[in-house]
Amino acid sequence: MPHTNSHSAHFTLATPARDRKASRSGKKPAFLQKKKSKATPSAKDSILGTATVAAAEPTADPSIPKGRQDQTQLIRRFHTIEKQLASPALTDPDERKRLLAERETLGGLETYQAASVHGGDKARGGESSKWLVKQIKELKIGLSQADQDKKKKEQQAAVQPKILKDGTKVWPTVERKKLRLLDVGAIAGTAYAGYPWISTTSIDLNPQSDSVLAYNFFDFPVPEQPEDKYDIVALSLVMNYEGSLVNRGHMLLHAHSYLTPHGYLYLVLPLPCLTNSRYLSHARLTSILESTGWTVQRQHDSAKLTYWLVKRSGETGQGEDRDGKEWKREGVRKGAQRNNFCVVVAPGKPVVRAGDAEEDKGEEKKKAATTASEGGPAADDDQDDGTAIEQDE
Ligand SMILES: C[S@@+](CC[C@H](N)C(=O)[O-])C[C@H]1O[C@@H](n2cnc3c(N)ncnc32)[C@H](O)[C@@H]1O
The missing domain is CATH 3.40.50.150 (Vaccinia Virus protein VP39)
Structure with a gap:
């Protein structure tokens, strides 16, 4: 059966539209695109990320703390905020807004990602x-078994080069x-x-x-x-x-x-x-x-x-x-x-992930400035997972 459906028809989980922020890019995975097959790969094909992805440099350069300890602290704080936002115990809308604002003040997901990449990959080689x-x-x-057999035959046979x-x-x-x-x-x-x-x-x-x-x-x-x-x-x-x-x-x-x-x-x-x-x-x-x-x-x-x-x-x-x-x-x-x-x-x-809705983002930004200047109350550190990675072997 060809993939003629729109990609929303493939969602297996009913999620509210407000949670689909991350899906709004208009890009589709390759398996939803392939009926438009072409002889040569186009720029769009490479954007879709299938086949070999050329080593891509991150497009954003958010400012992250320089010291390893500060990066670890930042990652921990993000984990704590994500957990508090997702907690069923979080019923106070003001507290929710404050957490979203704090996440924004810390630099948002981009800063978390930069800290993760910085603290992880490079340090652990x-x-x-x-x-x-x-x-x-x-x-x-x-x-597949056929591929394995083929490989075995190649190794056994005296394959001649041209x-x-x-x-x-x-x-x-x-x-x-x-x-x-x-x-x-x-x-x-x-x-x-x-x-x-x-x-x-x-x-x-x-x-x-x-x-x-x-x-x-x-x-x-x-x-x-x-x-x-x-x-x-x-x-x-x-x-x-x-x-x-x-x-x-x-x-x-x-x-x-x-x-x-x-x-x-x-x-x-x-x-x-x-x-x-x-x-x-x-x-x-x-x-x-x-x-x-x-x-x-x-x-x-x-x-x-x-x-x-x-x-x-x-x-x-x-x-x-x-x-x-x-x-x-x-x-x-x-x-x-x-x-x-x-x-x-x-x-x-x-x-549903908290803070995914567009209206939340607006609120987050507005609140971020206030919370930052007020110094904002510290969230319950007891909820820290303590699972940020600093450096691997
Ligand atoms: C610590 S980074 C991990 C990066 C990389 N996979 C690694 O091993 O170093 C976590 C990433 O997961 C992404 N992420 C978290 N939950 C996700 C979800 N439900 N769907 C897609 N991406 C998610 C975040 O945006 C973030 O970029």
Whole structure:
């Protein structure tokens, strides 16, 4: 069936129009565009972010604190604000406005993204894509049995190169299907740019390059055709940004819709989310993942991050081993110095992100000036997840 529907028809989750701010860019993912196929790729194709994304530089240059400690503080404060905004306990409209204003005063999402990129990638000598690429190669993800057989034959056969007039040897190339990856929270879409064999679709609430589509994960159209599904969905340092505890659980469930049978979810979190949380540990996350239809394939902890590559469970690989269990906030360890990071799995739909509506943005800006000049009351620091990453190994 051709994709003739408008992309809004593909939303699998009914979200109010006001939550679709991030989807208003007018750009569509490649699988909704492909009926207009052309012999040569156009500028628009490259904007769509599929196929090889050239290393794109962030388009914004927000001012971020210089010191590592200040950046970490900023990231923490953002996490706290996101969590407070998403909390069902936040019923006071003035307090909500104050939080939105504070977020704006801190520089908004752009400043958070800049601090994340600055404090993460450069300092740790590589993006979290490196670990994933290593696993993809080892597990031969995305290579069909036919491709694997072809590769084996090539290796076994004495393949002869063509020798050009100047003596250059040209080895025959074999066309293989590219691995399809959906990178959620991609910022500038650079993470997989160096891997031409990966076809990456990059999305972010606040893209920092034209190769990234402006979408909230929950609103991103779900491919209907099997060939448009993805081999991997990457949620690298996204779940800890999500302020709503139930939305974190929804992310685990929602990822299934985009994947091929036996497809993979790649999850990266700051290590303290598991090692120093009152409510989550490696064992509990493993149980939550299994309960939501995933089997852990590979897991690794570095000094600051925890990496999880999980596969859709069940014989047909559709995550059919999920059990529909609800996961509430339950203590796994005690202590005053712990953080509150938690994943809740509950029925229903994802909650709407606070501050996404255009009217909120106007209010945010107006309030920002006042709150900044008043010094604004400090929000409850007790809610700090303590999960900002400073520097990885
Ligand atoms: C800390 S950055 C992670 C960047 C990168 N993935 C990495 O691993 O370094 C988190 C990003 O996730 C994005 N994000 C958070 N929730 C999202 C959602 N529901 N849909 C799309 N992007 C989201 C934010 O806008 C932000 O740019």
